Structure formats: structure tokens, C-alpha cells
Amino acid sequence: MAKGNFGIIYPVGKVASGKHAMKSKTFIDQVEILVRSGKGGDGAMSFRREALVEFGGPDGGDGGRGGDVVLRASDHVNSFLSLYYDPKCFAQDGAPGQGQKMYGKRGKDLVVDVPAGTEVYEVETGLLVADITAPGQRVIVAKGGAGGYGNVHFKSAVNQAPTEHTPGGAAEEKRLRLELKTIADAGLVGFPNAGKSSLLSALSSATPKIASYPFTTLNPIVGTIVYGDWAKVRMADVPGIIEGAARGVGLGLAFLRHLERAKVLVYVIDMAGTDNREPWNDYAILKREIEEYSAELAARPAIVVANKMDEQAAKENLPRFAAETGVSPLEVSCTGREGLDAFKEALREVVAPKTKFHHTHADAPDLKDMPDTTGGEIPEDALRFATFLKFDKPKEKSHPSRGNIH
Numbered sequence: 001m002a003k004g005n006f007g008i009i010y011p012v013g014k015v016a017s018g019k020h021a022m023k024s025k026t027f028i029d030q031v032e033i034l035v036r037s038g039k040g041g042d043g044a045m046s047f048r049r050e051a052l053v054e055f056g057g058p059d060g061g062d063g064g065r066g067g068d069v070v071l072r073a074s075d076h077v078n079s080f081l082s083l084y085y086d087p088k089c090f091a092q093d094g095a096p097g098q099g100q101k102m103y104g105k106r107g108k109d110l111v112v113d114v115p116a117g118t119e120v121y122e123v124e125t126g127l128l129v130a131d132i133t134a135p136g137q138r139v140i141v142a143k144g145g146a147g148g149y150g151n152v153h154f155k156s157a158v159n160q161a162p163t164e165h166t167p168g169g170a171a172e173e174k175r176l177r178l179e180l181k182t183i184a185d186a187g188l189v190g191f192p193n194a195g196k197s198s199l200l201s202a203l204s205s206a207t208p209k210i211a212s213y214p215f216t217t218l219n220p221i222v223g224t225i226v227y228g229d230w231a232k233v234r235m236a237d238v239p240g241i242i243e244g245a246a247r248g249v250g251l252g253l254a255f256l257r258h259l260e261r262a263k264v265l266v267y268v269i270d271m272a273g274t275d276n277r278e279p280w281n282d283y284a285i286l287k288r289e290i291e292e293y294s295a296e297l298a299a300r301p302a303i304v305v306a307n308k309m310d311e312q313a314a315k316e317n318l319p320r321f322a323a324e325t326g327v328s329p330l331e332v333s334c335t336g337r338e339g340l341d342a343f344k345e346a347l348r349e350v351v352a353p354k355t356k357f358h359h360t361h362a363d364a365p366d367l368k369d370m371p372d373t374t375g376g377e378i379p380e381d382a383l384r385f386a387t388f389l390k391f392d393k394p395k396e397k398s399h400p401s402r403g404n405i406h
Contacts, residue, residue, distance in 0.1 A: 027078075027079045027081065028079045028080040028081050028083075028084040029079060029080065029179070029180040029220075029255075029257075029258070030080070030177070030178065030179050030180070031080040031083050031084050031087065031177070031178050032087065032123060032175060032176070032177050032178075033083055033087040033088070033089055033175070033176050033178065034087060034088050034089065034173070034174075034175055034176075035069040035089045035090075035141055035142045035173070035174060035175075035176055036069070036088075036089070036090045036091065036142060036171050036172070036173040037066050037067060037068055037069055037091045037142035037143055037144040037145065037171050037172045037173075038065075038066025038067035038068075038090075038091040038092045038093040038094055038107035038108075038144045038145065038171060039066050039093045039094065039107075039144075039145045039168055039169070039170060039171040040063055040064070040065055040066045040093075040094045040144065040145030040146045040147045040148060040167075040168025040169035040170075041062075041063025041064040041065075041066075041093065041094035041095045041096040041097060041104035041105075041107075041147050041148065041168045042063045042096045042097070042148045042165070042166075042167045042168050043060060043061070043062050043063050043096075043097050043147070043148035043149040043150040043151070043153075043165040043166050043167070043168075044060035044061050044062075044063075044096060044097035044098050044099060044102075044150045044151070044165060045058075045060045045150070045151045045163055045164075045165040046058070046059050046060040046061075046098070046099030046100070046150070046151065047059065047060075047099075047161070048099070048100070057155065057160065057161075058150075058151040058152045058154070058155050058161065058162055059099055059100050059101045059150075059152055060097055060098075060099060060101075060150030060151040060152050060165055061097035061098055061099070061100070061101045061102045061103040061104065061150045061152065062097045062103050062104065062147045062148065062149055062150050062153075063094055063095065063096045063097045063103075063104040063147035063148040063150075063167075063168045064094030064095045064096075064097075064103065064104035064105045064106040064107060064147050065094050065106045065107065065144050065145070065146055065147045066091065066092070066093055066094045066106075066107045066144030066145040066146075066147075066168070066169065066171060067091030067092040067093075067094075067106070067107035067108045067109045067110060067144045068091060068109045068110070068140045068142060068143055068144045069089050069090075069091050069109070069110050069112070069140070069141050069142035070109055070110065070111045070112065070138050070139065070140050070141070071112050071114050071118065071120065071130070071132060071138070071139050071141055072111050072112065072113050072114070072132075072136070072137070072138045072139075073113075073114060073115070073116040073117075073118065073132045073133070073134060073135050073136060073137045073138075074113035074114065074115070074116070074135065074136075075116065075135050076113070077113045077114060077115050078115050078222075079115065079180065080114065080115075080178055080180065083112070083114075083178065089110055089112055089142075090110065091107060091108065091109060091110040091142065091144060092107035092108040092110070093107050093171070094106055094107045094144070094145070094147050094168055095107075096148075096168070097147070097148070097150045097165075101150070101152055103147075104147060106147075107144060109144075111138075114132060114178065115180055115182075116132065116133055116134065116135050116137075116183050117132070117133060117180055117181045117182050117183040117261065118131075118132045118178055118179070118180055118181075119131050119132075119178070119179045119180075119181060120132065120139070120141060120176055120177075120178055121176065121177045121178075121179070122174060122175070122176060122177075123174075123175040123176065123177050124174075124175065129141060129176065133183060141174075141176060142171075142172045142173070142174060143172050144169075144171070144172075145168050145169025145170050145171055145172070146168065146169040147168055147169070148165065148166040148167045148168040148169075149165060149166045150165055151163060151164055151165045179257065180257075180258070181257050181258060181260050181261055182220050182222055182236050182258035182259075182261070183234065183261050184222055184234045184235060184236035184258070184259070184261065184262050185233045185234050185235065185262060185263050185264070185351045185353065186233060186234070186235045186236070186262055186263065186264045186265070186266050186303075186347055186350075186351065187235070187236045187238065187258070187259035187262035187264075187265050187266065188200065188235065188236065188237045188238065188266050188268055189238070189259070189265055189266065189267050189268065189286055189290065190267065190268035190269065190270070190282075190286065190307075191270065191277070191282050191285075191286070192239075193270065193274055193275075194268045194269060194270040194282075194307060195268060195270060195307040195308055195334060196237045196268045197221070197237055198307075198334040199268060199305070199307065199332065199334055200221065200223045200235060200237045201223070201334075202334045202337065202340060203223065203225050203235070203340060203343075203344065204223030204224050204225050204226075204235065205223065205224070220236050220237065220238050220239075220255055220258040221236070221237045222234055222235070222236045222237075223235055223237070225344060225347070227344070227348065227353075227355075229355045230355060231348065231353040231354065231355040232353055233347055233348065233351050233353050235266070235347075236258055236259060236262065238255040238256065238258055238259060239255050256290070256293050256294075256297075259297065260294070260297060262300070263300070263301070263350065263351050264300060264301045264302065264303060264347070264350045264351060265290070265297070265300055265301075265302045265303075266302070266303045266304075266305060266347075267283060267286055267287075267302060267303070267304045267305065268305050268307050269282055269283055269304065269305065269306055269307060269321070269329065270282065270307055270308055271306040271307060271308055271309060271311075271313075271314035271317050271318055271321065271329075271331075272308040272311040272313045272314040272317070273313055273314075273317055274308075278317075279306075279317050279321050280320065280321045280324035280325050283304070283321070283325055283327070284325070301350050303330065303343070303346055303347065303350065304325075304327050304329040304330070305329055305330050305332050305343060306318060306321070306329035306330065306331050306332065307332050307333075307334065308333065308334075309331045309332060309333045309338065309339065310333040310335050310336050310338065318331070330342055330343050330346060370382055
């Protein structure tokens with residue numbers, strides 16, 4: 001134990017210099033949680049007793065249904081940090097029924113926001129319960145118990161004073177393991193200090209930590225590349241890989257699960273050979289480590305980027321890299337922004353993102369051919385340049401009686 005200011009005792013290794021603070025986690029991509037739905041409310045057994053009413057009869061109401069536990073994908077959450085500190089997810093129980101045919105209140109659903117790309121597994125069986133990928137997608141992982149029937153349901157001509165009533169349905173409880181696999185179109189793979197974070201920050205609005213020492217990236221960071229026609233490509237940067245990562249050396253391959261959804265891998269090679277590294281060996285090691293992790297991931301389309309081409313050593317190493325590997329990489333310099341446009345176009349060709357415009361990237365009209373629109377009336381031929389407009393015939397609405405109300 002260690003003694004801090006004001007006589008406060010801290011565990012050894014937990015004393016913050018000059019402040020009463022303990023270092024906490026900032027990113028969690030795996031967590032186990034306990035979920036329990038709400039129990040259904042019991043049905044009531046009651047008989048109507050009211051002045052001047054000769055025959056009351058049964059009037060016990062039903063119990064309320066228990067709440068569900070729902071996982072919902074959200075763009076505003078990027079890890080399981082809140083679930084790590086509060087892993088118990090319990091929904092509200094349904095209220096019991098009462099006399100005078102009063103039905104119990106339904107229990108509130110518990111909606112838990114998780115990142116898009118969350119896989120849900122049962123801890124006991126290991127079975128995949130759900131794969132939550134689309135923002136706003138909702139999955140019920142624990143169903144609330146049904147409300148019990150009150151004795152009002154059991155009256156009949158031969159049973160005019162029933163005492164039967166049923167209890168509410170039991171709550172559903174289970175342990176779940178959540179794993180995050182980041183949704184990205186492209187994944188950056190490279191050694192520490194290869195310039196992956198610099199490349200991501202140069203092409204997107206992401207602000208990863210950039211420094212001259214290795215392992216500055218400690219958790220996956222996603223940035224979005226936006227093209228001129230508003231097409232978008234999401235690119236993920238993961239911590240650097242070193243030789244032996246498949247056996248747990250360095251940060252291991254724990255973060256490579258965040259690249260499993262990527263359509264294309266981007267191998268970022270430090271062509272300048274910082275710290276006496278050999279770029280051709282780095283490329284061979286990266287490919288071997290990814291193959292050991294997943295042969296299917298290694299077989300996906302790949303783009304090789306020769307980074308730091310503004311340095312003289314990189315220009316000298318490039319011919320040997322091409323000779324040793326048989327690969328002609330894209331030459332990039334994040335400092336001078338050289339080759340970034342060519343990389344963006346190569347990435348677009350592989351990913352083929354959707355555009356918000358109503359034409360493809362190839363047949364986009366050239367604005368220099370647009371007729372003059374400064375007059376009082378816009379020429380009809382100019383409308384084809386208004387790519388944000390839709391000229392398709394609107395879908396006819398069905399009659400409400402057909403069950404398709406718009």
C-alpha cells in the first residue's frame with residue numbers, strides 16, 4: 001500500500017502524481033454481461049363487491065408483461081466501456097393485476113446501446129446469438145415473461161365464481177459475451193511507426209495519436225474518406241503488428257478481428273527503412289502473420305502502399321522492394337501529400353462505395369458542358385447536371401383497405 005496526500009491510502013501502483021486519480025480503461029472490445037428480462041406480473045383473483053350490485057362476479061385483471069432486454073446498434077458508441085463497468089442488464093418486472101379488471105402495467109424494456117459491428121455469443125454454449133451491424137438495428141436478447149391471467153378469464157356458465165388465476169411468466173436470464181468487430185471498408189496493416197496513423201489523418205477527419213515511438217495506436221481508430229460526389233469509404237487503423245504477433249508477441253493479433261469485415265487490406269510499408277528495417281522483409285512478415293491469423297482474410301484484395309517516399313532512403317529502397325516482392329506499390333508521402341489522390345482512387349476502385357448522386361462515378365456529367373443558366377429560365381438540358389434530383393415516377397400508393405398505408 002502507498003500513502004497519498006491528506007493521509008489517503010492507495011493500492012501500490014495506483015497513486016497518481018499530484019492528483020487523486022486512478023488510470024482507467026478507455027477502450028473495451030470484449031465483455032461478458034449478465035442479462036435478465038422482466039418477470040411477468042401475476043394475474044389477480046378478485047370478485048366485484050359494490051353497494052347495490054347484487055351479482056358482482058369475478059373481476060381479477062391480468063398481470064403486465066415483463067420488459068425485454070434489447071441491444072441496439074448506435075453510431076454514438078465505439079466500445080463496451082459502459083458495460084465493462086456495469087455488466088448487469090436487468091429489465092423491469094411487470095406489475096400484478098388487480099381487482100375491478102385492472103390490468104398490471106407492463107415492465108419497461110431495457111435498451112442497451114452497443115457499437116455497430118457487435119457479435120453476441122452465449123457464454124455457456126458459445127453459439128452466435130446475433131450479429132448487430134446496421135445503425136439502429138435492435139435485437140432482443142432476453143424476452144420478458146408473459147403476464148398471468150386473472151380469474152375474469154375463467155368464468156363460465158358452470159363456473160360462475162372461479163378462483164383460478166395464473167402466475168406471470170418467468171424471467172429469462174443468460175450470460176452473453178460481446179465482441180466488437182469494427183465495420184470498415186479498408187483496414188490498415190503495418191509495423192509500428194510505418195505511418196498508418198499519419199495516412200489516416202491525412203485522408204480523413206480522424207485524429208489518431210501520432211508520435212515517433214512505436215505502439216502509439218493502442219486501440220482501433222476509424223476514419224471516413226469522403227469523395228467529391230459524397231461517396232464514402234471507412235478506413236480502420238489498428239495497432240502495429242510485429243514478427244511473432246500470432247504467438248502473442250507485442251500486442252499480438254487481438255486487434256485484427258477489427259479488420260475481419262474489411263473488403264480490402266492496405267499494407268503500409270515504411271519504405272525508408274526506419275531503425276534499419278528492410279521493407280521487403282516487413283512485407284513478407286506482415287503477410288505471413290495475417291495468413292497465420294486467417295487464411296480467408298489474407299486472400300482478400302490488398303493494396304500495398306510505400307510510405308515516407310519524401311525521404312531519400314525510401315527512393316533508394318523502392319527498386320529492391322519491387323524486385324524482392326514482385327509488387328509495384330503506390331508511392332505515398334503524407335508530409336508532402338504526394339500520391340494520396342492516386343491511393344484514394346485505387347481504394348475507391350476496389351471498395352466501389354455508393355454515391356449519393358443518381359449516376360455512377362464513371363458517367364458523371366462534365367460541368368464544363370453545362371448550358372448557361374443565368375437567364376430567367378433554366379434550360380431543360382441543364383437538369384441532367386442536377387444530379388441530386390430524382391426524376392423517376394413516384395411509386396403509387398396502395399389503398400388503405402389493402403393493408404399498405406403510406
